[in-house]
Amino acid sequence: MAAQPPDGIRQKHESNSRRANPWPLLLLAVLLGAGLTGLFGGQPAVVRQTSNDMLALSVRSPETLRNGMAFETVVEVTPHRPIGDLVIAVSDGLWREMTINTMIPAAGDESHRSGFHRFSFGEAKPGETFRFKVDGQINPPLFAGTSGEVVALDGERRLAAVPVTIKVLP
Numbered sequence: 001m002a003a004q005p006p007d008g009i010r011q012k013h014e015s016n017s018r019r020a021n022p023w024p025l026l027l028l029a030v031l032l033g034a035g036l037t038g039l040f041g042g043q044p045a046v047v048r049q050t051s052n053d054m055l056a057l058s059v060r061s062p063e064t065l066r067n068g069m070a071f072e073t074v075v076e077v078t079p080h081r082p083i084g085d086l087v088i089a090v091s092d093g094l095w096r097e098m099t100i101n102t103m104i105p106a107a108g109d110e111s112h113r114s115g116f117h118r119f120s121f122g123e124a125k126p127g128e129t130f131r132f133k134v135d136g137q138i139n140p141p142l143f144a145g146t147s148g149e150v151v152a153l154d155g156e157r158r159l160a161a162v163p164v165t166i167k168v169l170p
Helices: 023-035
Strands: 046-051 055-061 065-068 070-079 086-091 096-105 111-114 114-119 128-136 146-155 157-169
Touching: 046 157, 055 146, 055 157, 070 086
Parallel strands: 065 157
Antiparallel strands: 046 055, 055 070, 070 128, 086 114, 086 146, 096 128, 111 114, 146 157
């Protein structure tokens, strides 16, 4: 003799006629696929560059980051002519809501003028590539992104500039 089911349970409840809903699994697969392709950040850094008769300037930095993420920017300057005082200037807008942790090599002189953080490295000889590495981190208030430019100067004279835009995701 079979035991009686609890009140409210019928024979139709015992048979499993429903199938699993595939939509949550499909949504998870799409999100994982987008993350693996780098859509949410984490892809290799982009190299932005310009060149003229004075120098070649390149800036390698990420194009897309997430809040709180650490990042690296490398600025390379290869002079075609002697530079008396190589100054690398970064616009205020580019480093808004970022924490800059290290800069290698350290500048001989640092200043802020006309909306730019300026780092002076002294004489630069033609054909010798100078590398300036900056490590930073995105602060939580920064959302959507930031943009600005990295400029190479000879003292106060502007030699070349590279626009940089960084998209910031939550």
